[in-house]
Amino acid sequence: MITVVSNRKLIQESKGLLETLINSCTLNVDRIIIREKDLDVNTIKNLVEKLNPYAKEYNIDIFVNSPYELEEGLGASGRHYTFKQFMELKKKPNYKIGVSVHSVDEIRLLNEFDIEYVLLGHIFETDCKKNTSPRGTEFLVELRKESSNKVIPIGGINLNNYEELEYKSKNDFALMSSVMKCNNPKKYIGKFNF
Numbered sequence: 227m228i229t230v231v232s233n234r235k236l237i238q239e240s241k242g243l244l245e246t247l248i249n250s251c252t253l254n255v256d257r258i259i260i261r262e263k264d265l266d267v268n269t270i271k272n273l274v275e276k277l278n279p280y281a282k283e284y285n286i287d288i289f290v291n292s293p294y295e296l297e298e299g300l301g302a303s304g305r306h307y308t309f310k311q312f313m314e315l316k317k318k319p320n321y322k323i324g325v326s327v328h329s330v331d332e333i334r335l336l337n338e339f340d341i342e343y344v345l346l347g348h349i350f351e352t353d354c355k356k357n358t359s360p361r362g363t364e365f366l367v368e369l370r371k372e373s374s375n376k377v378i379p380i381g382g383i384n385l386n387n388y389e390e391l392e393y394k395s396k397n398d399f400a401l402m403s404s405v406m407k408c409n410n411p412k413k414y415i416g417k418f419n420f
Contacts, residue, residue, distance in 0.1 A: 227254060227255065227256035227257075227398055227420075228254050228255045228256070228398075228399065228400070228401055228415060228418065229255070229256065229257045229258070229259060229343075229345075229378055229380075229398075229399070229400035229401070230247070230250045230255055230257075230258045230259070230400070230401055230402075230405050230411075230415075231258075231259045231261050231380065231400050231401070231402040232246075232247060232258065232259065232260050232261050232262060232402070232406065233261060233262075233354070233402050233403070233406050234246075234262060234406075236402070236403055236406035236407050237406050237407070238407070238409070243262070243273065244273060244276055244277065246405070246406060246411060247260075247273075247277050247280075248277065248280045249410065249411045249412050250405055250411040250412065250415065251277075251280040251281055251283065251284045251286055251412075252284060252412050252415050252416060253284060254415050254416065254418060254420065255284065255286050255415060256285070256286060256287065257286060257287040257288070257289060257303075257324075257343075258277070258281065258286055258287075258288050258289070259289045259290075259291055259306050259324065259345075259400075260273060260274065260277075260288065260289070260290050260291065260292075260302075261291040261306070261402075262291075262292070263291065263292060265292075267292070270290060270292055270300075271300055271301070274288055274290065274300060274301045274302050275301055278301055287303035287304060287322065287342075288301075288302045288303050288304075289302060289303060289304045289305060289306045289322070289324050289342075290302045290304075290305055290306065291305075291306035291307075292305075302321075303321065303322050304321045304322030304323055304324060304342060305319065305321060305322075305323060305324070306323075306324040306325070306326070306345070307323065307324070307325050307326070308325070308326050309325055309326060309327055309328070309332045309336075312325045312336075312339075312341075313335070318339070322341075322342040323339075323341045323342055324341065324342050324343045324344070324345060325341055325343075325344050325345070326344070326345045326346075326347070327344045327345070327346055327369070328346070328347070328361075330368065330369060330372055333346075333369050333372045333373045333375075333377075334372055336373070336375060337372075337373065337374045337375065339375075341375050342375075342376070343375065343376040343377070343378050344373060344375050344376070344377050344378070345378050345380055345400060346361075346365075346366060346369055346377050346378065346379050346380065347361070347379065347380040347381035347400075348360050348361060348380060348381020348382060349361060349362065349363060349365075349366055349379045349380065349381045349382060349383060349391070350362075350381055350382030350383060350387055350390075351382050352381050352382035352403060353403060354381075354402065354403060355381065360381060360382060361381075363390055363391060363392065366379050366391065366392065367392050370392070376398070378398055378399060378400050379391060379399050379400065380399070380400035380401075380402065382403075383399050383400070383401055383404070384401070384404040385404070385414075385417055385418065388418060401415075
């Protein structure tokens with residue numbers, strides 16, 4: 227399944243973030259991560275509230291990646307943390323958790339926790355990380371072997387290269403730039419074969 231990660235700065239001016247995320251709600255998507263770290267908490271709450279009916283129609287979980295400590299009543303299914311944010315939590319929350327990782331050591335430390343997924347990037351070249359070399363598919367295979375949690379690759383994944391991912395990842399990966407930049411996310415996402 228596909229995880230869609232938002233980045234409103236990549237969206238064409240004629241469309242907004244909410245419209246793009248609503249248009250991303252399809253049967254092939256199982257979670258949306260709202261990754262708009264510079265938005266205030268009320269704007270994020272409003273976005274989740276408006277997106278929720280569409281997400282529920284397709285059984286899509288909404289995760290929020292935000293600098294704010296969001297209360298459980300936000301309406302999202304869960305929260306996405308950086309590895310550092312997650313490790314600094316005083317008390318593990320009662321909602322679903324996703325964590326970004328970048329190393330084998332981070333993956334191993336997360337094995338003792340019950341988390342929904344770990345997001346591993348970046349796998350292929352991407353404009354979002356122009357000055358950083360991609361980690362590649364071999365790194366993905368290595369980290370998947372070390373993890374007791376679901377590993378979702380992200381970074382430069384698109385219709386032209388997703389089949390290069392190992393079998394498990396080919397059926398479960400994250401998209402950001404390619405979905406945010408396209409004219410019709412629903413049609414684009416529908417082109418991925420599972």
